[in-house]
Amino acid sequence: MKKLGIITYYWPPAGGPGVQRWLKLSKYLARQGVDLYIVTVDADKATYPLVDKGLLDDVHENIHVTRTTTSEKFGAYKKATGTTQVPFSGFSGEEVNVSFVQKIARFIRGNFFVPDARKGWNVHAYNAAAKLIKEHDIQHWVTTSPPHSSQIIGRRLQKNLGIHWTADFRDPWTDIYYYRKFYPLAITRWFEQKLERSVFSACDALISVSPSWSTLYISKGATPADKVHTITNGFDVDDFSSISPDRPELFTMTYAGTLASQYPVADFVKALNVLDFPVKLNIIGSWDASSRLKLEDASTHVDLEFISYVPKKDLNAYLVNSHLMLFLLPEVDSASGHVPGKLFDYLGGGNPILGLGPVDGDAANIIRDAQAGQVFSYDDTDGIVNFISKMHDTGAPKTPSNKIAPYERNQQAKQVLAAIFGSD
Numbered sequence: 170m171k172k173l174g175i176i177t178y179y180w181p182p183a184g185g186p187g188v189q190r191w192l193k194l195s196k197y198l199a200r201q202g203v204d205l206y207i208v209t210v211d212a213d214k215a216t217y218p219l220v221d222k223g224l225l226d227d228v229h230e231n232i233h234v235t236r237t238t239t240s241e242k243f244g245a246y247k248k249a250t251g252t253t254q255v256p257f258s259g260f261s262g263e264e265v266n267v268s269f270v271q272k273i274a275r276f277i278r279g280n281f282f283v284p285d286a287r288k289g290w291n292v293h294a295y296n297a298a299a300k301l302i303k304e305h306d307i308q309h310w311v312t313t314s315p316p317h318s319s320q321i322i323g324r325r326l327q328k329n330l331g332i333h334w335t336a337d338f339r340d341p342w343t344d345i346y347y348y349r350k351f352y353p354l355a356i357t358r359w360f361e362q363k364l365e366r367s368v369f370s371a372c373d374a375l376i377s378v379s380p381s382w383s384t385l386y387i388s389k390g391a392t393p394a395d396k397v398h399t400i401t402n403g404f405d406v407d408d409f410s411s412i413s414p415d416r417p418e419l420f421t422m423t424y425a426g427t428l429a430s431q432y433p434v435a436d437f438v439k440a441l442n443v444l445d446f447p448v449k450l451n452i453i454g455s456w457d458a459s460s461r462l463k464l465e466d467a468s469t470h471v472d473l474e475f476i477s478y479v480p481k482k483d484l485n486a487y488l489v490n491s492h493l494m495l496f497l498l499p500e501v502d503s504a505s506g507h508v509p510g511k512l513f514d515y516l517g518g519g520n521p522i523l524g525l526g527p528v529d530g531d532a533a534n535i536i537r538d539a540q541a542g543q544v545f546s547y548d549d550t551d552g553i554v555n556f557i558s559k560m561h562d563t564g565a566p567k568t569p570s571n572k573i574a575p576y577e578r579n580q581q582a583k584q585v586l587a588a589i590f591g592s593d
Contacts, residue, residue, distance in 0.1 A: 171590060172204045174301060174310040174332075176294055176322050178287060180209035181228055184221030184478065186426070186510045190339055191313055192227055193405045197582035199229035206307055208297045210290055211236045223480045227405075237297045241289035272352070279351025283361055284342070288318035295322050302330055309589055311376075313337040320368045327371065335589050336372040339402075339510075341382060346431055346501035366390040374588055376400050379531040381506025398588035401535070402510040403576040404517030408481070412489045414519075419472070420561050421449040422523070423487050424495035426511045428456035431499035433547050435463050437525060440553040442468045446561055450495075451476060453487060488518030492565040493557065496536075498526030500547065505530035516541055516573040521565050523556055539572040 175195060179187040195205050228234070278286060301307055310332050312323035320336050327334040342365045343358065353361070369375065369391040376398050377383040383399045391397050428434070441448065449472045452464065456475065467473055479487070488494065494515040498504045505527045512532055515522050522542030524533060533544035545552040574580065 170202060170204050171586070172206070172305065172307045172309065173198065173589065174206045174208065174298060174307045176208045176298060176310065176312045176319055178210055178215070178290065178316055178319055179217070180207060180234070181224035182212050182220050182222045183215065183217040184219035184224065184480070185217075187315065187339065188221075188224060189481075189510055190402055191311075191337075192224060193403070193578040194582050194585055195232055196227060196229045196405070197579045198585065199231050200579070201582060201586070203586070205229075205232045206301050206305065207232055207234045208294050208301070209234065209236055210239050210294075214239050216241065216287065219478050221480045223482050235297050235301065237290070237293040239287075239290040239293055241287045275350060276352045279353045280357045283357060284318050284321075284364060285316040287316040288321070291318055291322050291325075294319070295325055298322065298326055299330060302326070302332060307332070309333045309335070311335045311337055311589065313339060314342075315340055317342050317365075317368075320372075321364075324368055324371050327373070333373045333589075334371075335374040335376060336368055337376040338382070338386070339378055341385065341503060341506075342368075344385060344503050346499045346503055346507070347429075362389075372396070374398065376585070376588055378402055379506045379508040381531050382503075385503075385506065398584070400581055400584050400588065401508055401576065402513050403578045403581045404513040404573075405578045406517070408485050408514075409489060409517050409519070412486055415490050416492055417449070417490070419447060419449045420493075420565075421451065421491045422493045422495050422557075423451040423453065423491040424497065425453045425484060425488070425514070426497075426509065427454060428452065428460045428497070429499070430457055430459055431501055432460060432497045433500050434460055434497070435466075436548045436550055437553065438463060438466050440550045440557070441471050442466075443550070443554045444470065444557060444561075446470070446558075447472065448557075450474070451487060451491070453484060454478060485514070485518070488514055488520070491518070491520055493560050494518065494520050494522045494542070496522050496524040496526075496532070496542075496544075498524070498530070498532060500526070508532045508535065512536075513576050516568065516576055519567045519570070521560055521568065523553065523560075525553070535576075539568060539576075541568040541573065 177191050312319045314320050323334040326332050343362050374396050375391050378401050380399050383397050387394045447470045451474050453476045498507050508531050524544035525547050528544050536542050543556050
C-alpha cells in the first residue's frame with residue numbers, strides 16, 4: 170500500500186475554495202487504496218476566513234488526520250492593524266475607498282509577516298509530520314499552498330529527513346494578482362522571491378493548476394522541467410449526482426467566488442442593460458463595495474441579488490439550477506494562467522458558461538475544449554449580449570458530459586499518483 174502525507178492548512182471545517190482541492194483528491198486517493206495521513210491545524214485555533222462544517226462529511230473514513238496547535242501571527246497582526254476578521258482573498262471585502270489604516274495594515278502584512286501571517290504554524294506541523302514519518306515510515310509528502318509558508322515545512326522535512334517532497338501550488342506566490350497590494354519593499358520582494366525560488370528548485374516534484382503557471386514556475390527555477398506536472402482543479406461527481414435540476418422560470422445567471430477591483434464589470438453591466446428580457450443575477454461569495462456599486466447600475470429588468478458565502482452543498486444547488494454561469498477572471502498580467510476551482514464546479518453543474526477575461530488563456534481553452542460556453546474580453550459588449558440572448562432563446566443547453574469527464578476528481582487522483590510516485 171502506498172503511503173502519502175499531506176500538509177494542508179485548510180481542511181474541514183474550513184470552508185471556501187482553498188480546502189476543496191485536497192479534500193476531494195484525498196477522498197479518491199483513499200478509494201484507490203492509498204494510505205493517507207493529513208497534518209493540519211486545530212480548527213479551534215485556526216484563522217479561517219470561512220467555515221463549512223458540512224465538508225467534514227466528505228472526509229474519507231480511512232484518512233488519518235492529525236491536528237496541531239499553532240503559534241501563527243494573526244493575533245499580533247490584528248492588534249497591529251486594528252482589524253477584527255481574517256481578510257478575504259484579493260481584498261474582496263473592502264470598501265470603495267481604501268483607508269489609510271487599511272493601507273498600513275497591508276504594508277505590515279506584506280513586509281513584517283513574510284511569507285504570510287500563518288508561518289507560526291510551521292514548527293507544529295513539522296513536528297507532527299516528523300513524528301508520523303518515524304512511526305509509520307511515510308516517505309512521500311505533499312505541501313499545498315497558499316499559505317505559502319506551508320512549503321517551507323516540506324523543504325525542511327526533505328532536508329532533515331530525506332523524504333520525497335511534492336510542492337502543490339493552488340495559486341502563484343509572488344506573481345499572484347494582488348501581491349503588489351501589500352506594498353512590499355524592494356528588500357522584501359528580493360527576500361521572498363529568493364525563498365520562492367528555493368522551494369521551486371528544491372522540491373522533488375511540483376504540481377501546478379494551469380499550463381501557463383507551470384511554465385512560469387519552470388522559468389523561476391523549477392527544474393528539471395519534467396518534475397513539473399499540470400493537474401488542474403476539478404469537480405466531484407458525488408457533489409451533483411443527488412441534485413435534481415429545477416431551473417426557475419426567470420432566466421437566471423449565477424456568479425460564485427471572489428469579486429474585487431481587478432474584475433472590471435462595468436462593461437458587463439452595459440451588456441445586461443441592452444438585453445430585452447428580464448434576468449436574475451446571483452452574486453454568491455465575497456465582493457468589494459466598488460464592484461457592488463458597478464453591478465447596481467444594472468437596469469430594473471435585472472433582478473440582482475448578493476448572497477454571502479453559503480455551504481458547498483447549497484452552492485452546488487445554485488449551480489445546477491441556473492441557466493447560465495458567469496465566469497470572471499481578474500484583469501491582470503497573470504490572468505492567462507488563472508484557472509480557479511469554481512470553473513470546474515461550473516462544469517460539474519452542467520450549465521453553459523459565459524466567461525470574461527483573456528480569450529486565449531488557459532481557462533478559455535478549457536471552456537472551448539469542453540464545449541461548455543464562450544469567453545469574451547470584458548469590453549466585447551456585442552458579443553456578450555449576443556451570447557446571453559442565444560442562451561435565453563435556446564434554453565441554455567447542458568454541457569456534453571463526455572467532454573467534462575477528464576476533470577472529474579477520481580480521474581485527477583490517478584494523475585496525482587503518477588506525479589508523486591512515478592513508477593514506484
